[in-house]
Amino acid sequence: xxxxxxxxxxxxxxxxxxxxxxxxxxxxxxxxxxxxxxxxxxxxxxxxxxxxxxxxxxxxxxxxxxxxxxxxxxxxxxxxxxxxxxxxxxxxxxxxxxxxxxxxxxxxxxxxxxxxxxxxxxxxxxxxxxxxxxxxxxxxxxxxxxxxxxxxxxxxxxxxxxxxxxxxxxxxxxxxxxxxxxxxxxxxxxxxxxxxxxxxxxxxxxxxxxxxxxxxxxxxxxxxxxxxxxxxxxxxxxxxxxxxxxxxxxxxxxxxxxxxxxxxxxxxxxxxxxxxxxxxxxxxxxxxxxxxxxxxxxxxxxxxxxxxxxxxxxxxxxxxxxxxxxxxxxxxxxxxxxxxxxxxxxxxxxxxxxxxxxxxxxxxxxxxxxxxxxxxxxxxxxxxxxxxxxxxxxxxxxxxxxxxxxxxxxxxxxxxxxxxxxxxxxxxxxxxxxxxxxxxxxxxxxxxxxxxxxxxxxxxxxxxxxxxxxxxxxxxxxxxxxxxxxxxxxxxxxxxxxxxxxxxxxxxxxxxxxxxxxxxxxxxxxxxxxxxxxxxxxxxxxxxxxxxxxxxxxxxxxxxxxxxxxxxxxxxxxxxxxxxxxxxxxxxxxxxxxxxxxxxxxxxxxxxxxxxxxxxxxxxxxxxxxxxxxxxxx
Numbered sequence: 362x363x364x365x366x367x368x369x370x371x372x373x374x375x376x377x378x379x380x381x382x383x384x385x386x387x388x389x390x391x392x393x394x395x396x397x398x399x400x401x402x403x404x405x406x407x408x409x410x411x412x413x414x415x416x417x418x419x420x421x422x423x424x425x426x427x428x429x430x431x432x433x434x435x436x437x438x439x440x441x442x443x444x445x446x447x448x449x450x451x452x453x454x455x456x457x458x459x460x461x462x463x464x465x466x467x468x469x470x471x472x473x474x475x476x477x478x479x480x481x482x483x484x485x486x487x488x489x490x491x492x493x494x495x496x497x498x499x500x501x502x503x504x505x506x507x508x509x510x511x512x513x514x515x516x517x518x519x520x521x522x523x524x525x526x527x528x529x530x531x532x533x534x535x536x537x538x539x540x541x542x543x544x545x546x547x548x549x550x551x552x553x554x555x556x557x558x559x560x561x562x563x564x565x566x567x568x569x570x571x572x573x574x575x576x577x578x579x580x581x582x583x584x585x586x587x588x589x590x591x592x593x594x595x596x597x598x599x600x601x602x603x604x605x606x607x608x609x610x611x612x613x614x615x616x617x618x619x620x621x622x623x624x625x626x627x628x629x630x631x632x633x634x635x636x637x638x639x640x641x642x643x644x645x646x647x648x649x650x651x652x653x654x655x656x657x658x659x660x661x662x663x664x665x666x667x668x669x670x671x672x673x674x675x676x677x678x679x680x681x682x683x684x685x686x687x688x689x690x691x692x693x694x695x696x697x698x699x700x701x702x703x704x705x706x707x708x709x710x711x712x713x714x715x716x717x718x719x720x721x722x723x724x725x726x727x728x729x730x731x732x733x734x735x736x737x738x739x740x741x742x743x744x745x746x747x748x749x750x751x752x753x754x755x756x757x758x759x760x761x762x763x764x765x766x767x768x769x770x771x772x773x774x775x776x777x778x779x780x781x782x783x784x785x786x787x788x789x790x791x792x793x794x795x796x797x798x799x800x801x802x803x804x805x806x807x808x809x810x811x812x813x814x815x816x817x818x819x820x821x822x823x824x825x826x827x828x829x830x831x832x833x834x835x836x837x838x839x840x841x842x843x844x845x846x847x848x849x850x851x852x853x854x855x856x857x858x859x860x861x862x863x864x865x866x867x868x869x870x871x872x873x874x875x876x877x878x879x880x881x882x883x884x885x886x887x888x889x890x891x892x893x894x895x896x897x898x899x900x901x902x903x904x905x906x907x908x909x910x911x912x913x914x915x916x917x918x919x920x921x922x923x924x925x926x927x928x929x930x931x932x933x934x935x936x937x938x939x940x941x942x943x944x945x946x947x948x949x950x951x952x953x954x955x956x957x958x959x960x961x962x963x964x965x966x967x968x969x970x971x972x973x974x975x976x977x978x979x980x981x982x983x984x985x986x987x988x989x990x991x992x993x994x995x
């Protein structure tokens with residue numbers, strides 16, 4: 362047995378490897394799999410992925426890829442400008458992040474029970490919808506009965522009622538005899554976020570003035586209460602990319618600084634009145650890099666606005682919310698996995714407060730079980746996984762540092778474009794923001810339709826037999842401005858058509874799978890077809906397991922389907938597909954599909970009656986919608 366001496370580097374006997382040598386190995390893999398004939402740096406580029414906003418993720422990062430000075434001189438330590446590694450010197454290492462639960466039930470008594478249950482079982486603060494889409498403003502005392510307002514911060518989301526709700530909360534502090542210096546929370550004024558949600562552009566000047574008055578009052582009398590929230594969720598929920606979300610938040614923050622300094626506050630005092638809210642998605646590295654980038658960018662904005670370098674008030678306070686866009690209505694249990702990854706990323710990225718949306722939040726009002734799982738997600742990450750023990754654990758990663766820098770540059774460019782357009786209010790009113798976000802969502806929708814961006818349980822591995830999860834309807838949220846999108850919306854529309862057919866006739870629409878050759882040959886494409894058609898709510902019938910030209914007509918007639926799909930290998934297709942397609946057409950098939958790319962035999966297959974081809978990367982939404990049309994499913 363060999364004993365290694367102390368201090369011996371474990372890699373000493375291994376030769377150094379260059380990037381060119383790695384490129385040659387990649388070239389071989391790409392050629393062997395048929396993915397690409399690229400060589401050298403082009404082989405590496407063939408493995409790269411464009412995520413969003415022109416940001417590209419490469420397959421390998423080394424020290425050569427790290428930004429030379431990602432933090433402008435003080436990137437190595439949290440609590441120092443530009444706060445890349447964290448706004449607070451101790452990060453979340455002492456007490457973890459704030460577990461902030463959202464409450465949207467319109468009944469004050471019901472909300473109060475849920476609030477107290479959350480606070481008694483791990484939540485640290487309350488995020489409360491008030492006014493339209495929440496509890497009435499005058500019911501705020503009832504909703505917060507029994508809440509220790511000097512221990513549990515209350516964050517309001519009052520929309521157009523922010524002024525009345527803010528004053529109501531300040532009165533409640535006084536009524537409960539909470540010392541002004543001990544009150545904790547955020548009044549949630551967000552005039553530009555309100556304009557983005559509702560399209561009420563004309564109200565922005567008056568709302569900014571009202572928000573500034575609240576900020577002055579909070580800074581003077583309630584140092585633990587912030588007045589404004591810079592909510593980036595409207596831009597995320599409208600389909601915006603990560604850089605667009607950050608750029609819009611910077612523009613909103615700058616507008617608020619102008620309003621608050623115009624009311625007589627210093628830049629440092631104005632910064633202290635702001636909290637920024639961002640979406641956390643299941644793309645964990647992008648979420649981590651986004652939160653790091655947001656702190657760095659805001660520090661740059663504060664410096665440019667005249668704040669004293671290193672002023673702690675200018676460190677961005679962040680509230681991360683698991684993305685509503687990623688939540689699905691079908692197979693909602695998978696949302697627990699999505700929100701776990703998202704909350705992990707938010708914590709690693711340095712968020713001060715994290716809200717995990719309940720897994721059923723896309724369906725309606727969450728039940729007690731869903732709320733318990735949501736708050737326990739953060740508890741497990743903090744208490745059992747020890748995720749907060751290390752400050753900025755991703756810092757120093759060549760990938761994360763490079764991605765952070767790329768996001769910074771893309772977000773800053775978009776922010777500058779908004780400023781050149783006259784600021785965020787003008788950019789919203791002119792349609793600049795709407796159009797740019799819509800273009801991003803259109804590109805992403807194409808990726809979703811082609812399943813390049815898969816949705817587990819919806820576009821991939823759906824379960825048609827699972828009974829739907831039902832919840833009471835949630836209050837209607839204010840709208841009229843930027844749209845709210847969801848990743849699952851195209852597939853949800855397809856499944857709704859299937860559900861209507863099931864309710865009307867007692868059976869879902871069906872497709873007949875004409876599997877050719879032995880199981881070892883056709884199983885891969887048959888499984889692909891089953892998965893594809895179920896994503897559109899179409900039940901696949903494969904009885905018998907294998908057919909040929911002689912048996913396919915009888916099997917198709919027995920299936921009760923109007924559409925058929927051939928499944929096998931390319932070799933078997935060349936031998937049997939044309940004959941089988943002709944028999945299916947003769948048997949009355951309204952549409953015949955073939956699973957796989959047709960290659961050089963496309964014209965031959967089409968002459969025999971094949972109407973279309975489904976394969977990995979095809980437009981699944983178009984193919985499924987067309988199939989439902991043929992089946993008469995509206």
